Every structure is written in C-alpha cells, then in structure tokens.
Amino acid sequence: MQGFRVASPMEQFEIIPIVDLSLGSIDISLTNSAVWMLIGTGAIIAFFFAATRRAAIIPGRLQSTAEVLYEFVSDLVRDTVGPEGRKFFPYVFTLFVWILVANLFGMIPSLPGLPKAAHTFTTTSHLVVTLALAMVTITIVIVYGFYKNGLGFFKLFAPSGQPFYMYFLLVPIEVVSFLSRPLSLAIRLFANMFAGHIILKLFAGFVVSLIGAGGFLAVVGILPFIGAAAVTALEFLVAFLQAYVFAILTCIYLNDAVHAADH
Amino acid sequence: MATSSDKEDAGKEGPPPLDDFTERLDRMRGEHDPGEEKSGSGSGAAWGRALRASSDLLAGLFVGTVLGLLLDRWLGTSPWLLLVGIGIGFAAGLRNLTRSMK
Numbered sequence: 399m400q401g402f403r404v405a406s407p408m409e410q411f412e413i414i415p416i417v418d419l420s421l422g423s424i425d426i427s428l429t430n431s432a433v434w435m436l437i438g439t440g441a442i443i444a445f446f447f448a449a450t451r452r453a454a455i456i457p458g459r460l461q462s463t464a465e466v467l468y469e470f471v472s473d474l475v476r477d478t479v480g481p482e483g484r485k486f487f488p489y490v491f492t493l494f495v496w497i498l499v500a501n502l503f504g505m506i507p508s509l510p511g512l513p514k515a516a517h518t519f520t521t522t523s524h525l526v527v528t529l530a531l532a533m534v535t536i537t538i539v540i541v542y543g544f545y546k547n548g549l550g551f552f553k554l555f556a557p558s559g560q561p562f563y564m565y566f567l568l569v570p571i572e573v574v575s576f577l578s579r580p581l582s583l584a585i586r587l588f589a590n591m592f593a594g595h596i597i598l599k600l601f602a603g604f605v606v607s608l609i610g611a612g613g614f615l616a617v618v619g620i621l622p623f624i625g626a627a628a629v630t631a632l633e634f635l636v637a638f639l640q641a642y643v644f645a646i647l648t649c650i651y652l653n654d655a656v657h658a659a660d661h
Numbered sequence: 662m663a664t665s666s667d668k669e670d671a672g673k674e675g676p677p678p679l680d681d682f683t684e685r686l687d688r689m690r691g692e693h694d695p696g697e698e699k700s701g702s703g704s705g706a707a708w709g710r711a712l713r714a715s716s717d718l719l720a721g722l723f724v725g726t727v728l729g730l731l732l733d734r735w736l737g738t739s740p741w742l743l744l745v746g747i748g749i750g751f752a753a754g755l756r757n758l759t760r761s762m763k
Contacts, residue, residue, distance in 0.1 A: 574725045574753035582720035589712055
C-alpha cells in the first residue's frame with residue numbers, strides 16, 4: 399500500500415520553469431506551459447506544411463484532413479458573419495486550430511517515471527491563456543467595430559424600439575454585458591478543460607488507491623476504471639466542442655462588430 | 662474535338678479541366694443552405710451548455726461587481742455603486758444568458 403503515491407488532481411496544472419529567463423524584473427522563464435504551446439504551434443505548422451506541400455486535385459489523407467478543417471471553419475465564418483466575414487477567416491481558423499490542438503495535446507498521457515517538467519500539459523486549462531485569447535478577440539471586435547461603423551458602433555449598446563426612459567437602465571446593462579463577453583469566453587474554455595482534467599485524474603486516482611487497498615476493494619476498482627475510460631472519451635468530445643464554441647462565439651462577436659449600425 | 666465530348670470522356674483521359682471543376686463547385690455551393698446544421702446533442706453537448714450558461718451568468722455578475730467596486734473606490738461613494746453594480750451585473754449576466762440560449 400505504501401508503494402503507491404496518488405498524485406493530487408491539482409498537480410497537473412502546476413507551472414514549472416524549465417529555462418530561467420528574465421527581462422529586467424519581469425520573469426519570462428520558459429515554462430512547461432510555454433513549451434507545450436510551442437509544441438502545439440510547431441505541430442500545426444508542420445501538419446499544414448506537410449498537407450499542402452503536394453497539393454493535388456485528388457487529395458491525399460493529410461490534404462483531406464486539412465481541407466475538412468478549412469471547409470468547416472470557412473462554413474462557420476460564412477454562416478455566422480456573412481460574406482464580409484471573409485477577412486476574419488485567417489484569425490478564426492488560427493484560433494480554432496490552435497485551441498483544438500492545445501486541448502487534444504493535453505489528452506496525451508504522460509509517460510510514467512518522467513520528471514514532472516516533462517509531463518504533458520494542457521495550456522488551455524489556465525485562465526491566463528484563455529483570457530489572453532479572448533482579449534485578442536474582443537480587441538479586434540472593438541477596433542474593427544469603430545473602424546467600420548465609426549460612432550455608430552455605440553448603437554450596439556442601445557437596442558432600438560424602447561421607450562427613452564428604458565435606456566437609462568438598458569445601456570449600462572448592455573455595456574456590462576459587452577464587457578463580460580471576453581471573460582465569459584475565457585471562463586468557458588478554461589472551466590471545461592480544468593474540470594474535465596480534474597475529474598479524469600480523480601477517477602484514475604481512485605483506481606490506484608482501490609487496487610492498492612487489495613482484496614475486495616481491488617475488485618471494486620473496476621468501477622472508477624470504467625468511469626475514467628468514459629470520461630476520457632467525453633474529454634475528446636469536449637476538446638473539440640470547446641474549440642468550436644470559442645470559434646463560433648468569436649464569429650458572433652465579430653458579426654456584432656460588422657453589423658453594429660444595423661441594430 | 663468538341664468541348665461537350667471532352668467533358669464526357671473526362672474520366673478516362675485524365676482529370677476534368679479546372680474551369681469545369683470550379684463551375685460545379687460553385688453550383689454545389691449555391692445549393693448549400695447555410696445555417697442548417699448546428700452542433701450535435703447528447704450528454705457532451707448538455708454538459709457544454711450547462712457550463713456555457715454558468716460562465717455567462719458568472720461573467721456578467723463579476724464584471725458588474727468589479728466595475729461597481731472600482732467606481733466606488735474612485736468616487737468615494739462606497740458602498741452604493743457596488744450595490745448598483747451587482748444589480749446591473751446580474752441583469753447583464755441574464756442578458757448574456759438569454760442571448761446565448763436563443
């Protein structure tokens with residue numbers, strides 16, 4: 399029983415500096431989180447490079463996958479934002495693929511016995527990362543909204559067709575609602591990944607403890623094992639779903655920026 | 662050779678000309694009805710919807726509260742703007758909720 403050490407479910411989220419770096423007084427160490435972002439980005443670049451290297455009319459396996467991804471996001475942008483949304487396609491596509499890859503790479507099991515710094519790390523399970531992504535989205539919405547509509551962008555905060563006294567209440571509500579969007583976007587992705595990985599580790603921890611306890615309890619250990627397998631499958635779905643949700647909400651917000659004056 | 666027979670034998674003699682392909686692609690794109698299919702259902706989607714609703718509500722409340730708190734500190738009107746902020750934040754959270762559940 400002493401031989402098993404069940405890792406705390408929170409340990410997987412620990413940020414570990416790998417190369418210590420600093421810029422003045424700011425700590426910019428290369429951490430395991432940064433390393434996994436680089437791995438993800440590198441993998442995406444390598445994948446699309448390989449997929450488009452020999453572009454053929456009849457696509458191969460890699461090219462088909464890349465085309466499916468392209469069409470999926472392309473349809474998403476066209477359906478939500480309309481033809482004006484074309485110019486945002488590169489951004490939404492990058493966002494979608496990056497989040498998808500970050501989520502999926504977090505599902506790779508760590509090899510046992512490796513030092514902690516070499517464990518797989520889900521970058522999207524940290525609020526800073528998702529909040530930074532959401533901030534980029536909302537910055538684009540605000541900048542493009544003012545560029546496209548000028549001051550008409552403020553119409554977004556005043557839904558038309560209300561008696562004038564309602565605006566004293568409606569405008570603050572709409573402003574707060576607008577400001578809460580990046581937060582909501584960020585919390586959603588972060589909470590999904592965070593919660594999912596904790597549940598996964600909890601189930602896995604139960605299996606280890608129960609088998610460690612031996613006897614009848616070791617037989618009961620099959621139940622959390624089935625649970626862990628089911629949650630793993632669910633997590634793959636969530637990984638995709640959350641990348642999709644982030645992309646589609648980005649599109650909805652961009653749609654507001656494009657069509658703010660029509661409100 | 663006429664162009665019409667070119668199209669018919671295209672399968673045997675090699676890939677059809679690209680112009681033809683673009684034409685067919687455009688035709689199929691035209692038939693495609695946008696906004697028809699949405700994400701699937703099932704327990705995964707329900708779980709996603711639940712987290713979505715809670716994050717919408719929470720974010721609105723959080724932003725309203727923080728704004729109220731900051732304005733209070735700035736104007737020295739504690740605690741009144743905080744209370745107003747909580748109320749407006751809650752309303753904004755519900756507004757987010759109705760918008761995303763629509």
